[in-house]
Amino acid sequence: MSDDRNRFETLAVHGGEPRPASNGSVVHPIYQGTVFETAPGSSVDDVRYIRLGTNPSQRHLHDRLAALEDAEAAVATASGMAAITTALHSVLGAGDHLIAAGTFYGGTHRFLVEHAGRLGWSIDVVDPADHEEWRKALRPTTKAFLVETITNPLIRVGDLAGVARFAREHGLTSVIDNTFATPVVFRPHRIGFDLVCHSATKALNGHSDIAAGVVTGSAERIASVASVLSAYGGSLDPHAAFLLARGLKTLALRVKAQNANALAIAEFLASHQKVAQVTYPGLASHPDHARAASLFDGFGSVLSFRPVGGVAAAERLMKSLRLPYTASSLGGVESLVVRPAAVGGHSGATSVEAEGVAEDLIRFSAGIEAAEDLIADFAVALDT
Structure with a gap:
């Protein structure tokens, strides 16, 4: 105990x-x-x-x-x-x-x-x-x-x-x-x-x-x-x-840094004109925000979003990012992006599993890099 x-x-x-x-x-x-x-x-x-x-x-x-x-x-x-x-x-x-x-x-x-x-x-x-x-x-x-x-x-x-x-x-x-x-x-x-x-x-x-x-x-x-x-x-x-x-031993330090980065990226993406949707429980716009706030100490290190322009835009965006790796895991010190419908854990999913998992959905797992550097990287990639 x-x-x-x-x-x-x-x-x-x-x-x-x-x-x-x-x-x-x-x-x-x-x-x-x-x-x-x-x-x-x-x-x-x-x-x-x-x-x-x-x-x-x-x-x-x-x-x-x-x-x-x-x-x-x-x-x-x-x-x-x-x-x-x-x-x-x-x-x-x-x-x-x-x-x-x-x-x-x-x-x-x-x-x-x-x-x-x-x-x-x-x-x-x-x-x-x-x-x-x-x-x-x-x-x-x-x-x-x-x-x-x-x-x-x-x-x-x-x-x-x-x-x-x-x-x-x-x-x-x-x-x-x-x-x-x-x-x-x-x-x-x-x-x-x-x-x-x-x-x-x-x-x-x-x-x-x-x-x-x-x-x-x-x-x-x-x-x-x-x-x-x-x-x-x-x-x-x-x-x-x-x-x-x-x-x-370093779990608390890493997760708190990741949570802070995820929130910063979510807020940035939510305000960007080339992003159609952001899903992160730390945003007040999230349908489960109140429930998460009452249960959690922080909102996690993972968010999902959909760029304007569909699958082609999602693929271009991931290729343009300099810091996050394109890889289907999460929780590490490195930031990662993946398109779950294509290469993540939901590839080949049945209709039950894939319900709501759009083809252009990108999952972002925040690492412990400086939030300012991650935001700058996303800003350039979105402009590209």
């Missing part, structure tokens, strides 16, 4: 760290070994083994992640998709029903459409703000409710408190993908979510050099998630765990 006496910047540096440190080292070491001596009479919980997620480097990371998300426990996975799928596997079985709210990241959507049915799961997709749709979707076999904190790539914020409350009232496990917000902006356990997932490949690591995922929750729920993860062999390698734990 986190220590509420400390602000998040302090928690990011010290939360979950062992005291005293190993052999006096301020930096927790990498334990790369797969084999550890086990004392006679030990239980399976005492076994230290990479696939089980119980290597000392893995356990250190789990403690850090739990502290940041204000959870009892956490487990790290080999990717963000491993986090989502393992969390769902831990609560759904053959014949069970899932309510899924919103337009999801393409990988999540493809798993639900292409693989969940073969597992015997049924799914209803609902509006994340429409309580009546939730009630209509509810079945005797419904076991879980899945939602994204900020939807990808449409950048909408659903009634998250309502989702958590609805799930609790109906005995469902609430699962939320908190990747776009990070615990700097929002900690879903505080409003009643049961399982919180992240693609730690993104902002939690923040340096675009590892793939990882995270699931946090109560000790009992995470034990179930870890059991499924062990069976599927999707635990995170200790060296990647070390890099992720290191990245967490």
